[in-house]
Amino acid sequence: MLRLLKKLTLGVSLIVAASAVLLISDLGQWKKGGHSVPRVAILNYATRPVLEDGQRGIFDAFKDHGFINGEDIEIKLFNAENDLPTANTMASAILGGDFDLVVSISTPCLQAMASANRNGTVKHIFGLVTDPFGAGVGISRTDPLDHPAHLAGIGTFQPVKEAFQIAREMCPEIRKVGVVWNPAEACSEACTIMARDTCKNMGIELLEATVDSSSGVLEAARALTARDVDCIWIGGDNTVELAISSLIKATSEIRVPVFANAPSSAHNGAIFGLGANYYEVGKITGDLAARTLKGLDLATVRIENVAPERLAINYEAAKGLRSTWRFTERIKKLAESANIKHDASASPPGRPGRKLQFSFVHYVESPTSEATERGFLQQLETIGLRKGVDYDIKIRSSQRDMATLMAIMDAVASEKPDALITSSTPTLQAALKRITHIPIIFGGVANPVIAGAGESYQDHLPNTTGISTMSAFEDMVTLLKECVPNAKRIGTLFVPAEINSVYYKEALEKAAQQGGLELMTVGVSTSTEVPDATLSLISKGVDVICQISDNLNNSAFSGITKAAEKTRTPLFAFVSSYAMNSGAAVALARDYDQGGRDVADLLIRVMNGESPKDIPFSYVKKTRLVINLNNAATYNLKIPAHVLEKADTVINLSSSP
Amino acid sequence: MNLLLASLTIGFILSLLSAGVYISFRIFHMPDITADGSFALGAAVSAVLIVQEVNPVVATSAGFAAGCVAGLVTGMLHTRFKINNLLSGILVMTALYSVNLHIMGKSNVPMLYETTLMTMAAKLPTLMGSEDVVNILGWDISNSDAATFLFAILMIVAVSVVLNRFFRTHLGTAMRATGDNPDMIRALGVNTGNMITLGLCISNGLVALSGSLLAQYQGFADVQMGIGMIVLGLASVIIGEALVGSAGIGLTLCGVIMGSLLFRLLIAIALRWGLNPTDLKLITAIFVLVALIVPRFGGKLTHRKQRSSHASDTKV
Numbered sequence: 001m002l003r004l005l006k007k008l009t010l011g012v013s014l015i016v017a018a019s020a021v022l023l024i025s026d027l028g029q030w031k032k033g034g035h036s037v038p039r040v041a042i043l044n045y046a047t048r049p050v051l052e053d054g055q056r057g058i059f060d061a062f063k064d065h066g067f068i069n070g071e072d073i074e075i076k077l078f079n080a081e082n083d084l085p086t087a088n089t090m091a092s093a094i095l096g097g098d099f100d101l102v103v104s105i106s107t108p109c110l111q112a113m114a115s116a117n118r119n120g121t122v123k124h125i126f127g128l129v130t131d132p133f134g135a136g137v138g139i140s141r142t143d144p145l146d147h148p149a150h151l152a153g154i155g156t157f158q159p160v161k162e163a164f165q166i167a168r169e170m171c172p173e174i175r176k177v178g179v180v181w182n183p184a185e186a187c188s189e190a191c192t193i194m195a196r197d198t199c200k201n202m203g204i205e206l207l208e209a210t211v212d213s214s215s216g217v218l219e220a221a222r223a224l225t226a227r228d229v230d231c232i233w234i235g236g237d238n239t240v241e242l243a244i245s246s247l248i249k250a251t252s253e254i255r256v257p258v259f260a261n262a263p264s265s266a267h268n269g270a271i272f273g274l275g276a277n278y279y280e281v282g283k284i285t286g287d288l289a290a291r292t293l294k295g296l297d298l299a300t301v302r303i304e305n306v307a308p309e310r311l312a313i314n315y316e317a318a319k320g321l322r323s324t325w326r327f328t329e330r331i332k333k334l335a336e337s338a339n340i341k342h343d344a345s346a347s348p349p350g351r352p353g354r355k356l357q358f359s360f361v362h363y364v365e366s367p368t369s370e371a372t373e374r375g376f377l378q379q380l381e382t383i384g385l386r387k388g389v390d391y392d393i394k395i396r397s398s399q400r401d402m403a404t405l406m407a408i409m410d411a412v413a414s415e416k417p418d419a420l421i422t423s424s425t426p427t428l429q430a431a432l433k434r435i436t437h438i439p440i441i442f443g444g445v446a447n448p449v450i451a452g453a454g455e456s457y458q459d460h461l462p463n464t465t466g467i468s469t470m471s472a473f474e475d476m477v478t479l480l481k482e483c484v485p486n487a488k489r490i491g492t493l494f495v496p497a498e499i500n501s502v503y504y505k506e507a508l509e510k511a512a513q514q515g516g517l518e519l520m521t522v523g524v525s526t527s528t529e530v531p532d533a534t535l536s537l538i539s540k541g542v543d544v545i546c547q548i549s550d551n552l553n554n555s556a557f558s559g560i561t562k563a564a565e566k567t568r569t570p571l572f573a574f575v576s577s578y579a580m581n582s583g584a585a586v587a588l589a590r591d592y593d594q595g596g597r598d599v600a601d602l603l604i605r606v607m608n609g610e611s612p613k614d615i616p617f618s619y620v621k622k623t624r625l626v627i628n629l630n631n632a633a634t635y636n637l638k639i640p641a642h643v644l645e646k647a648d649t650v651i652n653l654s655s656s657p
Numbered sequence: 658m659n660l661l662l663a664s665l666t667i668g669f670i671l672s673l674l675s676a677g678v679y680i681s682f683r684i685f686h687m688p689d690i691t692a693d694g695s696f697a698l699g700a701a702v703s704a705v706l707i708v709q710e711v712n713p714v715v716a717t718s719a720g721f722a723a724g725c726v727a728g729l730v731t732g733m734l735h736t737r738f739k740i741n742n743l744l745s746g747i748l749v750m751t752a753l754y755s756v757n758l759h760i761m762g763k764s765n766v767p768m769l770y771e772t773t774l775m776t777m778a779a780k781l782p783t784l785m786g787s788e789d790v791v792n793i794l795g796w797d798i799s800n801s802d803a804a805t806f807l808f809a810i811l812m813i814v815a816v817s818v819v820l821n822r823f824f825r826t827h828l829g830t831a832m833r834a835t836g837d838n839p840d841m842i843r844a845l846g847v848n849t850g851n852m853i854t855l856g857l858c859i860s861n862g863l864v865a866l867s868g869s870l871l872a873q874y875q876g877f878a879d880v881q882m883g884i885g886m887i888v889l890g891l892a893s894v895i896i897g898e899a900l901v902g903s904a905g906i907g908l909t910l911c912g913v914i915m916g917s918l919l920f921r922l923l924i925a926i927a928l929r930w931g932l933n934p935t936d937l938k939l940i941t942a943i944f945v946l947v948a949l950i951v952p953r954f955g956g957k958l959t960h961r962k963q964r965s966s967h968a969s970d971t972k973v
Contacts, residue, residue: 092663115876136767
């Protein structure tokens with residue numbers, strides 16, 4: 001028996017010690033007693049863009065009401081990081097933490113908090129919940145005033161009906177709409193149920209396919225396209241949202257569009273995205289919370305559905321569809337200014353007499369190589385070549401395996417297609433080694449000379465030509481000086497192990513010197529180093545970060561963004577999406593989509609009898625300037641009016657109706 | 658105090674999960690991933706029944722039974738069809754995700770205002786005439802919190818006593834022997850396949866029971882609540898073993914419960930101290946690490962003491 005007790009001592013004493021620590025930390029709280037400033041807890045479920053938008057809105061609303069965190073109010077943030085038991089523990093921690101008010105973000109947090117707070121110990125405001133009435137926290141669907149007296153907030157149902165109405169307005173003849181959704185997501189389910197009703201009323205047939213993970217989306221979408229849908233709709237579904245590119249891929253095969261209930265989808269290829277503006281939702285929630293602190297009686301608050309709408313449209317996605325989708329004036333007026341401008345670069349059609357065979361090889365499925373492929377196929381279509389009739393194409397990918405890449409090249413060599421198209425530096429290099437008698441047309445290559453395709457852009461291997469996507473460094477330096485006139489030092493991270501990265505760094509250095517700027521650099525080797533490296537770059541006193549494009553920094557760009565935002569150092573980039581979806585204020589991009597189109601133009605020239613030998617390598621025809629005013633505001637950066645005029649895309653989300 | 662009580666309650670509830678994982682992982686040396694699915698299964702079955710106003714005791718038992726069935730399927734796949742043990746667990750877990758969705762009909766079933774085992778327990782003190790707030794050592798505690806806490810302890814004590822007894826019966830001994838030395842036990846004429854299947858039944862039943870109780874405690878069942886549970890269970894088992902060292906079944910069960918409690922307490926401390934929410938998982942990992950290292954140091958110390966006393970003995 002004694003031995004038994006001895007064995008248990010360690011565990012028991014550790015538990016007692018831990019409990020004591022907890023109690024003692026509580027004691028400190030207890031003795032402090034009545035606090036002078038109101039204490040507010042914010043309970044968030046996960047670090048996700050949408051939820052963080054809402055959180056930002058809540059903080060801003062407190063600020064608008066004159067509550068400065070740390071002075072007039074004490075705001076404590078809890079984030080359960082996607083873990084339900086943790087959310088429950090946090091809810092209890094909030095109850096015991098002597099808070100005056102708790103604001104919960106998301107449905108699980110509403111449920112966890114409401115469950116812990118059943119007795120109404122603290123006042124509870126909720127927001128960013130799709131359907132609070134269905135959450136089972138005692139809120140009546142029929143009477144907006146019937147809810148627990150300590151609990152109030154707003155529901156935000158996605159504007160599903162409105163999205164379908166816009167779709168109908170753009171293309172009156174839609175009859176069959178497909179949807180891919182994940183039944184495990186409560187919000188998605190609520191949206192789908194809403195859509196069923198809406199479709200019934202509008203005389204549309206809704207075809208559903210369900211998935212349980214992002215990897216199943218492509219197959220599910222193909223199942224829908226096989227049933228000949230007129231378009232595909234995405235509700236508030238995170239799983240499908242993550243895999244939107246596979247959805248777009250499936251729909252582009254039968255030339256139908258995708259529309260969505262999230263504005264960000266329009267940037268990712270959907271024809272339009274109509275969604276709730278979660279920043280605004282957060283602001284409304286925060287406003288309610290602030291008024292509660294000032295003495296508002298929650299029992300008198302009506303719980304209603306509030307969805308400030310935000311519409312983003314994508315002109316590019318409307319092109320080449322099998323039926324016409326028209327942006328009416330009303331829609332254009334509704335939409336925010338994040339429109340992707342119409343791009344009417346037509347090239348001379350040159351249709352050959354017989355069915356051509358092409359081979360297209362990727363090294364790995366990456367956004368840039370996919371963009372090249374997309375642009376390439378689109379341009380062939382614009383020129384009037386029909387897949388399956390005028391040409392056949394075999395698209396292969398080595399999936400980042402050099403050995404496979406070589407095998408693919410051997411297969412191509414034995415198939416003898418009319419032309420081989422490559423979309424990256426490794427594929428070009430492999431092609432150069434294995435293929436001698438087939439024209440090679442490359443895209444997505446930064447510097448073909450370094451890759452070994454020739455001595456110079458004019459003097460190169462006889463069977464090879466293509467498009468270089470080298471960044472426009474001189475233009476960038478000029479632009480940078482226009483936007484930040486007093487800049488002396490600029491900085492970039494680079495990867496010593498990547499040949500293109502080193503090359504880009506040197507090119508930027510040269511351009512900067514010519515423009516009278518000093519370039520500071522920091523080398524990185526893994527993506528985890530990127531945030532620290534950015535901070536150390538900033539500590540070297542750079543006025544602007546002008547990040548070159550390389551594989552590592554492209555995948556860790558958000559790390560750079562965070563550090564730049566923290567220190568308010570303006571961030572410039574060479575990839576358009578970084579200004580659209582990430583934190584860059586200005587992006588000057590040699591677009592990969594456009595690169596793909598240029599490759600198609602070159603291909604037509606070669607197919608019409610020109611020898612690749614006589615076509616010098618060239619840069620991507622069009623350089624896109626994307627400016628994000630929201631990001632610029634974060635860095636306190638004023639973009640001069642004449643620069644704004646030059647921009648192809650200006651993103652300004654706050655000016656939405 | 659509220660936080661302490663809540664984390665201890667959750668710790669006790671989740672120690673059922675750890676006990677389940679202990680059976681599959683330590684007794685049968687089988688990493689049974691089914692737990693991720695059966696945890697949510699128990700929650701789903703109980704929640705659906707409770708919403709339909711079935712007696713919560715019946716609903717909870719049904720949750721336990723459903724978990725047993727899940728374990729039975731995994732066991733059959735492994736022993737009858739000779740599917741690799743890891744794979745059979747993966748198969749059942751994957752399938753259970755859809756099954757759970759079917760059972761619940763949607764991803765999240767709330768039961769905040771239904772009668773559950775937990776609300777029943779919470780009401781008891783008031784029925785017995787106690788005040789709403791009781792004062793323990795100067796801390797004000799709502800009587801319902803205290804009651805749910807005591808109820809959770811009772812459940813665990815009852816389950817552990819039953820388990821301890823069971824593993825000392827003939828059947829239980831044969832089961833443990835199956836894990837330790839299958840050849841020997843087969844020579845004694847015991848069907849090891851049956852033993853493994855039965856063991857997995859019990860293991861997953863316990864896991865499902867834990868899920869069912871947690872759902873009733875937190876007031877809702879969610880289809881994703883099982884994800885990552887196996888890891889949590891394993892962590893508790895390993896911490897528990899580190900605490901009590903190699904010992905008999907009863908002692909190890911105690912260790913596993915203590916491991917689960919410690920795990921929740923450490924998370925609560927991290928929360929209470931207001932550590933950066935981004936670092937939560939990291940801190941959890943560090944705590945587990947410390948919990949594993951500290952007993953080893955303790956062990957070394959006692960070892961050395963023994964050795965030195967031994968040395969002095971010889972001198973005399």
